[in-house]
Amino acid sequence: MELNLDNLPLKELRDLRNKVEKAIATFEERRKREALVAAENVAREFGFSLADLAEAKTSRGKVAPKYVNPEDPEMTWTGRGRKPRWVVDALDAGTALEELEI
Structure with a gap:
């Protein structure tokens, strides 16, 4: 046109x-x-x-926790996303991440 x-x-x-x-x-x-x-x-x-x-x-399935707070077993972390405060504190105190594994 x-x-x-x-x-x-x-x-x-x-x-x-x-x-x-x-x-x-x-x-x-x-x-x-x-x-x-x-x-x-x-x-x-x-x-x-x-x-x-x-x-x-x-919709994603729930991921099983991979790490646990040795001082409070109710506090867990899957290893995904931002590290929880208790993980950061443990790492700062010299604890290896492997030591927090379930």
Whole structure:
């Protein structure tokens, strides 16, 4: 589609500009909706909903603790994430991490 902009009156040029600006502003949102519909269709082909797949992605099993505080056996750590204060204190006191293993 090719428009001859030189022959359009000013009002039509302004209307066209407004429509183009709106189309540009909503482009990404329209593409997201299209992608969502496509993803829903693919999930449905496999017998799932997008909610099922999102739940499967975010749900993680519990990890068994790997380390225990010798002074308080209720305090454990899996070895993942930030070290608890009791682990840091034990390491600072010269205790080897292996000594805290369960």
